[in-house]
Amino acid sequence: MTVAATLHRLASLPPAFWGLIAVVIVAALHHPQFLSLPFMMILLRQAAPLGIVALGQTFVVVNRSLDLSVGANIAFVNLVVSHAFWGESPAFAVIAAALAAGTIIGVVNGLLVTLLRASSVVVTLATALVVTGTGFIMTNGAPGNAMPALIKWLGRGRIDIVPVSALVWIALGMISFFILRKLVLGRNIHASGDNPSAARYSGISITWTLFVSHTMCGLYAAIGGILLSGLIGVGALNLGADYVLSSIAAVILGGAVFGGGAGGAIGTMLGTVLLIMVLNLLTVFGVDQPGKLIVQGLVIVVAAIIYQQGRRRD
Numbered sequence: 562m563t564v565a566a567t568l569h570r571l572a573s574l575p576p577a578f579w580g581l582i583a584v585v586i587v588a589a590l591h592h593p594q595f596l597s598l599p600f601m602m603i604l605l606r607q608a609a610p611l612g613i614v615a616l617g618q619t620f621v622v623v624n625r626s627l628d629l630s631v632g633a634n635i636a637f638v639n640l641v642v643s644h645a646f647w648g649e650s651p652a653f654a655v656i657a658a659a660l661a662a663g664t665i666i667g668v669v670n671g672l673l674v675t676l677l678r679a680s681s682v683v684v685t686l687a688t689a690l691v692v693t694g695t696g697f698i699m700t701n702g703a704p705g706n707a708m709p710a711l712i713k714w715l716g717r718g719r720i721d722i723v724p725v726s727a728l729v730w731i732a733l734g735m736i737s738f739f740i741l742r743k744l745v746l747g748r749n750i751h752a753s754g755d756n757p758s759a760a761r762y763s764g765i766s767i768t769w770t771l772f773v774s775h776t777m778c779g780l781y782a783a784i785g786g787i788l789l790s791g792l793i794g795v796g797a798l799n800l801g802a803d804y805v806l807s808s809i810a811a812v813i814l815g816g817a818v819f820g821g822g823a824g825g826a827i828g829t830m831l832g833t834v835l836l837i838m839v840l841n842l843l844t845v846f847g848v849d850q851p852g853k854l855i856v857q858g859l860v861i862v863v864a865a866i867i868y869q870q871g872r873r874r875d
Contacts, residue, residue, distance in 0.1 A: 575816030577831035580860065584838050592845050602722055604837055609726035610635075610716075610789035612833035614804050615811035616737045616826055617781025620774040622812045623741070623824045624754045626674065626681040628775060631782040631808055633689035633696075634666050635801025638786030640696045642712055643705045643796030652709035660783050666692060667779015671772035681775075696798065704796025716791020726788045730830075733784065737826035750774060810861045811836055835860075 588595040614631050621628050638659045666688060673684045718725040741747035752760040753770045761767055786801060793800070814832030817824025839860060843853050 575814065575828035575831060577811075577814040577816070577828060577835045580814065580835045581831060581838070584835065584842060588838075588842055592842070595842060595845060598722070602719075602724060602727075604834070604841060605727040605730075606717075606724035606792070607841075608833050608837040609724065609730040610785040610792065611804055611807055611811065611837070612730045612785075612830055613733055613788065614782050614785035614801075615808040615815075615829050615833050616733055617778035617785070618808040619737065619741070619812050619815070619817065619824055619826060619829045620750065620777045620781075621681070621771075622809070622817045624750050624771055624774045625757070626771060626774060627685065627809070628667075628670060628778045628782075629682060629685040629805055630666060630670060630689040630692060631778065631785075632801045632803070632805040633692040634663050634779060634782040635786035635789060635804055636797070636799060637666070637692050637696045638663050638783050639790040639800045640700050640704055640796055640798070642787060642790050643708045644700065652711035655709050656712065656787060659787055660780065663783020663786060664776060664780045667776040667782070668772075670779065671775035674775060675768045675772045700796070700798070702798070704798055706795040708790065708794060708796075712787060712791040713794055714791065716788045716793070726792070729784070729788065733781070734826050734830050737829075741825055746770070746773065807836060810857065813861055 585596065594600065614635065618628060618631065641659045641662055642655050670681075670685050670688055673679055673688070674681050677684075715725055715729065720728065739747075741750065749760070749765045749770045750773075752763070752765055753767050757767050785804070789801060790796075811832035812824060812829050814835055815824060815828030815830070816832075817828070836857070839856065840853055843856060848856070
């Protein structure tokens with residue numbers, strides 16, 4: 562491999578890869594304990610719910626779309642799994658109901674976006690409002706705390722020192738990688754996102770791939786909501802509200818470009834880890850919440866600009 566080819570491959574790596582290297586260097590120089598194995602396991606447990614939601618967001622972003630309802634999806638799933646209605650019902654029935662609810666939200670988004678040809682931003686924002694209102698009606702504004710032990714174990718439990726939620730995230734990351742890189746569906750999603758007109762002339766159903774992308778995003782948001790619910794252990798009306806922008810940020814840091822058909826599971830997972838590490842490192846340095854938001858925004862903007870410029874040069 563020539564030097565030029567090597568440099569080209571390095572330049573094509575997602576921004577999150579270089580960001581992680583920079584964060585690790587800063588942490589090693591100033592707070593080495595930040596990189597200790599126990600602390601890394603804590604970070605993985607924090608990153609897992611967001612990482613799963615971001616994986617689902619990857620499907621729609623790669624396909625030139627967006628899902629702003631993931632936060633409402635997470636909150637609704639939380640209200641479902643913590644509702645007193647379940648009583649002594651088996652935990653698997655509660656989980657199945659939560660997954661079904663989240664998937665239905667994704668299906669509704671997919672139908673509205675594809676059949677009505679409406680803007681995904683408008684549709685998913687409207688869906689978020691409807692889902693949020695439904696959650697308030699369902700709980701009368703008072704979320705429950707009757708959460709099955711299995712869900713708490715999924716969110717908080719460990720196998721040896723490894724968080725169970727991290728294992729779920731890694732498993733879904735492998736599945737997502739396989740779908741996006743190895744299956745015809747994944748190649749069609751990338752083709753539709755890169756050039757919809759060419760994909761349509763090639764016989765690819767743009768409508769179907771977009772519908773499946775939104776459905777997958779709804780399912781992944783539900784899974785992330787279950788893990789996050791298990792982590793906090795109680796019902797909360799506004800749970801996951803910050804996951805909307807954070808999930809999109811992780812996808813962008815992972816190398817996705819709106820309208821470019823780029824992006825993938827591994828990049829998104831790296832982007833999630835980078836976001837969580839940056840936020841925790843800022844906490845170690847004593848930066849307050851407004852400062853964290855500013856830094857997070859700057860990191861995303863710089864990463865998106867650099868990566869976009871690199872793709873244009875290609």
